[in-house]
Amino acid sequence: MSGKLQTISRYMLRQRCVFNSMRSISTAMPILVSHKHHVGRDPLVYRTIGQQLEMTAASHGDVEAIVSCHEGKRYTFKTLLREADALAAGFRKLGLQRGDAIGLWAPNFMHWYLGMMGAARAGLTSVGINPAFQGPEMAYCLNKVNIKAIIAPETFKSQNYYEILREICPEIPDAEPGKIKSQKFPHLQSLIIDSSNDLKGALRFNDLLDLANQSEREEVAKTQRDILPESACNIQFTSGTTGNPKAAVLSHHNFVNNGIHVGNRNQLEGERICVQVPMFHAFGVVITIMAALTKGATMVLPAAGFSPKDSLHAIVNEKCTIIHGTPTMYVDLVNTQKKLQVPLGRIKKAITGGAIVSPQLIKDVRQVLGVETVHSVYGLTESTAVIFQTLPGDGSDMVLNSVGQLQDHVEAKVVDSEGRCVPFGQPGELCVRGYTTMKGYHTDEQKTRETIKDFWLHTGDQFILEENGYGRIVGRLKEMLIRGGENIFPKEIEDFLNAHPQVIEAHVIGVPDERLGEEVCAFVRLEEGMDPASFTAESLKAYSKGKLAHFKVPRYVIPVDAFPRTTSGKIQKFKLAEAFKENYATELKAARA
Numbered sequence: 001m002s003g004k005l006q007t008i009s010r011y012m013l014r015q016r017c018v019f020n021s022m023r024s025i026s027t028a029m030p031i032l033v034s035h036k037h038h039v040g041r042d043p044l045v046y047r048t049i050g051q052q053l054e055m056t057a058a059s060h061g062d063v064e065a066i067v068s069c070h071e072g073k074r075y076t077f078k079t080l081l082r083e084a085d086a087l088a089a090g091f092r093k094l095g096l097q098r099g100d101a102i103g104l105w106a107p108n109f110m111h112w113y114l115g116m117m118g119a120a121r122a123g124l125t126s127v128g129i130n131p132a133f134q135g136p137e138m139a140y141c142l143n144k145v146n147i148k149a150i151i152a153p154e155t156f157k158s159q160n161y162y163e164i165l166r167e168i169c170p171e172i173p174d175a176e177p178g179k180i181k182s183q184k185f186p187h188l189q190s191l192i193i194d195s196s197n198d199l200k201g202a203l204r205f206n207d208l209l210d211l212a213n214q215s216e217r218e219e220v221a222k223t224q225r226d227i228l229p230e231s232a233c234n235i236q237f238t239s240g241t242t243g244n245p246k247a248a249v250l251s252h253h254n255f256v257n258n259g260i261h262v263g264n265r266n267q268l269e270g271e272r273i274c275v276q277v278p279m280f281h282a283f284g285v286v287i288t289i290m291a292a293l294t295k296g297a298t299m300v301l302p303a304a305g306f307s308p309k310d311s312l313h314a315i316v317n318e319k320c321t322i323i324h325g326t327p328t329m330y331v332d333l334v335n336t337q338k339k340l341q342v343p344l345g346r347i348k349k350a351i352t353g354g355a356i357v358s359p360q361l362i363k364d365v366r367q368v369l370g371v372e373t374v375h376s377v378y379g380l381t382e383s384t385a386v387i388f389q390t391l392p393g394d395g396s397d398m399v400l401n402s403v404g405q406l407q408d409h410v411e412a413k414v415v416d417s418e419g420r421c422v423p424f425g426q427p428g429e430l431c432v433r434g435y436t437t438m439k440g441y442h443t444d445e446q447k448t449r450e451t452i453k454d455f456w457l458h459t460g461d462q463f464i465l466e467e468n469g470y471g472r473i474v475g476r477l478k479e480m481l482i483r484g485g486e487n488i489f490p491k492e493i494e495d496f497l498n499a500h501p502q503v504i505e506a507h508v509i510g511v512p513d514e515r516l517g518e519e520v521c522a523f524v525r526l527e528e529g530m531d532p533a534s535f536t537a538e539s540l541k542a543y544s545k546g547k548l549a550h551f552k553v554p555r556y557v558i559p560v561d562a563f564p565r566t567t568s569g570k571i572q573k574f575k576l577a578e579a580f581k582e583n584y585a586t587e588l589k590a591a592r593a
Helices: 001-027 049-059 079-092 110-122 135-144 161-168 207-210 213-223 254-266 282-295 308-317 327-340 360-369 396-401 445-449 488-500 537-544 573-592
Strands: 035-038 063-068 073-076 103-104 123-129 147-153 190-194 232-238 246-251 272-273 298-301 321-324 347-352 371-379 385-387 410-415 427-434 456-465 471-476 481-484 486-488 503-513 517-526 556-559
Touching: 049 110, 049 254, 049 282, 063 079, 063 110, 073 079, 079 110, 079 207, 079 213, 079 488, 079 517, 103 110, 103 135, 110 123, 110 147, 110 282, 123 135, 123 486, 135 147, 135 161, 147 161, 161 190, 190 207, 207 254, 232 254, 232 282, 246 254, 246 347, 254 282, 254 371, 254 385, 272 282, 272 308, 272 410, 282 321, 282 371, 308 327, 321 327, 327 347, 327 360, 360 371, 360 396, 410 456, 445 456, 481 503, 481 517, 486 488, 488 503, 488 517, 503 573, 517 573, 537 556, 556 573
Parallel strands: 063 298, 103 123, 103 147, 123 232, 147 190, 272 298, 272 321, 321 347, 347 371, 517 556
Antiparallel strands: 035 410, 063 073, 232 246, 371 385, 410 427, 427 456, 456 471, 481 486, 503 517
16 A cells, blocks of 8 residues: 555544544533532622621611610611720720630620620630630630630529639739730630620720720721721631630621622521520621621520520511521420410511421421521531522422522532542532631631641531532531530540549430431440449539539430440440440430420
8 A cells, every 4th residue: 555545544434433432422421420509690809897787877877787686775877886886995995905705705795796896896816615615615716816805794594704714814813904914825815795794904995895986986997998908707606526716817898798699599688587696796797797688687685595585576576577596496486486476577588597498387487487488508617607598489399308509609518438529319428618717726727727738628527419509518527516406525525524533435416406407426335333323414514513514514414334435445335326325215204204
C-alpha cells in the first residue's frame, strides 16, 4: 500500500473511531451525581448587622421590633437602634475595643437582645452562652474565647448567675465595676448584671445604658463603615467528640445574608413571631432574630424560658401569626392547647427545626393549633443556620419527607467515604459550601481543617440529595444525639460520669423518646461491692446539680458488669442500643408512665 493510501486509511479509521465514540456518548445515560448549586433570585448583600439595623429602622421605624411579655417591655426598630447605640457607646466607655468578645449568658430577656445589637454596633463579638451552664462550663467558655465582659441576669429560677460567677472568679466582689483583675480569667474585665440591686464588682445593665453622653452615642453611627462584613460578629459553642465545646466563629456577612434568605422563604414581612426557642441558639439568633430584623417582623417573647401556657396566651394577646419552635416544644404546645382550648385565631406558619418532625405532630399542629402550614429548616451551627428549608407552597408530604430545598446561594454535594459524589437519591455525607460557612473554630486550626476541606464544610450528617434540590437526613455520622433540640455529645457526659467516685467506667448513648426525640442513657460499671440499686437516675441528678447542665444529665442509668468491645478494645455502642431496646425500653417506659 502506498504512503498516500496508508494516510487515507489511517484518517478513515480515526474518523470511524471518533464517530463510534460520539455515538456511544450520545446513547449512554448520563450519571447524575449528588451535586447541586442553588442560584438565588436575590443577590447576596455586603453589610453588617449594625448597617442592617439602620436600614430597617429607616424603613420600619415605628414597627415593633420586639415585645417581651414577661418583662412588659416593647421596642420599635427606631428605639431599638437608639438603645443599641447607647449600649455600644457604653461598651466603649468600659474600654472594650473592636473585636473583643462579650458573653451573653441569659434566657430570653430583653437585655440579651439589646446586648447583641449593641455589641454589633460597637464591632464586638457576642458570645451566646447556654443559660443552663454551671460554673465549670462557664469557666471553660470564659477562657476559650477570651471573654472580656459578661451580660447576665442576677437570677433566673434556681440559677443565680452572679453567685456562680463569684464562685469561679472570687476577685469580682473586690473589684471596681469594669476593672476586674483575675488570675484564672486574665481577659475578664467587666460584669454587667440586669438587676436593681447593687452587686459588688458588677455594673447594673441600666447604668450601662446611661454611661455614655449624647455625642459619644452619635459617634457610634459614624464608625459603622469601619466594621467589615467579613469580621466576626458572633461565637456559638457547639459540642464536639473531644468532650469540650468548640467555638464556631460567624461573621456579619453570614448572619445578615442567612437572615435575608430565611426571611424570604418564610415570608416574614409584617408578621409577628411567637419566639419559643432560646435566643443564644442558632435557631434563635439567626433564624429568628436576623430573619425578623431583615424583614421588619416583630419578635414576641412569651417567657424567659419555654412555657407552652405563656406561648398560647402570647399568640392571642400579641396576635402572633408565626410560631418558632423545636418539635418537642410543639408536642408540649399541642398538649397544653388540648387542655386549655385557647382561642388562637389565625396562625399562618409553624416553623420547626432541630429534630425530625413526625407525621402525627404535623397533623396535631395543624388541627389542634389551627396552623395553616408547617415549615421545616435544616442546618448546623457551622453553616450559620439554614442550608435547607421548606419552600412557600410546599405541602405536608414535602415537609414530612424532606428537610426542604437547598437554600439560595448554597452549593451542596453528597459524598462517599472516599470523597466521591454518590448518585442522586443515594446516601452519603452532606457537604456544603458558600456564604453560610463559618470563619472557623476559634483557636482550633486542626478542627477547622478537619471540618472545612477544600472550602467544603463537612456536616457529618448522612444525607440523601434529590435531583430537584430537596434533601433528607438518613442518620448522623457523628456521635451527637439531639434531646429536644439540644445538641449533646456523649463524651462530655462520659468524662463527667467517669469522675464520679463510685463509677469505674461509663458510656452514654441516645435512646428514642416520644416527646424529646432522644433521651440520654448512661451505662455504668460501678466499683466492686457497690449495690447497683443505689446508683439511680435520681441520685445522679442530685450529684450533677451545679456541675452539669440539666439537659445533659442522663434520664436512664443502667449498671452493667461489662461492656461489649471489639477485639481492639473499642466499645460497641450499637450493642448497648440493642440491649436497651431488648431489655430496658419497655420496662423503663412503664416505670415512667
